[in-house]
Amino acid sequence: MIEINLLPVREARRRERVRFQISVFILSLLLVFAIIAYLKWNINLREREVDAQIATVKAELRKLDKVIRDINRIKKEKEKLEKKIQIIGSLERGRMGAAMVMDEISKRVPEKVWLEKMSKNGRSLKLEGIALDEETIANFMTSLEKSQYIKSVELEVTERIESGGVKLKKFSLRCVTTI
Structure with a gap:
């Protein structure tokens, strides 16, 4: 093979x-x-x-x-x-x-009230003046209370004074203005 x-x-x-x-x-x-x-x-x-x-x-x-x-x-x-x-x-x-x-x-302001001084500090308003009597001051305060611009009217002081032989009332008011 x-x-x-x-x-x-x-x-x-x-x-x-x-x-x-x-x-x-x-x-x-x-x-x-x-x-x-x-x-x-x-x-x-x-x-x-x-x-x-x-x-x-x-x-x-x-x-x-x-x-x-x-x-x-x-x-x-x-x-x-x-x-x-x-x-x-x-x-x-x-x-x-x-x-x-x-x-x-x-x-x-009534006829028998004379304002002498007005001072404003912020919203506080102070009014000083002379009136013939207490009733006139009260009427003035009531009239101010009815105002839309004034509120909380308070009487601070009243004192008797005499001017020219006439007895008068000196007053001071404090109130708050709304504007």
């Missing part, structure tokens, strides 16, 4: 398999490196995009900070102006209120 040596064929197949496996391994390594390079490139690209977005947002924040400072400055100016308007309104009401109170008092 003929003997055939199959060892070289087996050896050749084994070498082919080893070459194939080495080729697959090298191609796999190249593929892994290519994937890693692509991912690194993609991550760097996204990082640059995010950095650009961050820079844009920071620029917007700087603009908005300026706008916020302007708004706060305007709010402070508005508060100052509102205070000024409030003070002007208060002064206007006070001026008109004082005129209305004086007009009301002048309408309610």
Whole structure:
């Protein structure tokens, strides 16, 4: 019988398999490196995009900070102006209120009463004057109580005085104004 040596064929197949496996391994390594390079490139690209977005947002924040400072400055100016308007309104009401109170008092002073002094401190009003008698002072107080601008009329002092031989009553009233 003929003997055939199959060892070289087996050896050749084994070498082919080893070459194939080495080729697959090298191609796999190249593929892994290519994937890693692509991912690194993609991550760097996204990082640059995010950095650009961050820079844009920071620029917007700087603009908005300026706008916020302007708004706060305007709010402070508005508060100052509102205070000024409030003070002007208060002064206007006070001026008109004082005129209305004086007009009301002048309408309610009886014939036998002479006012010498009137002083106002806030809402408190003090009237000093001379009357012919206690009844006239009482009528004056009652008349003032009926006023819409004056309340809580109280007699502080009455004293007897004489002027030109006539006996009179000097008085002091305290009351509260409603305006």
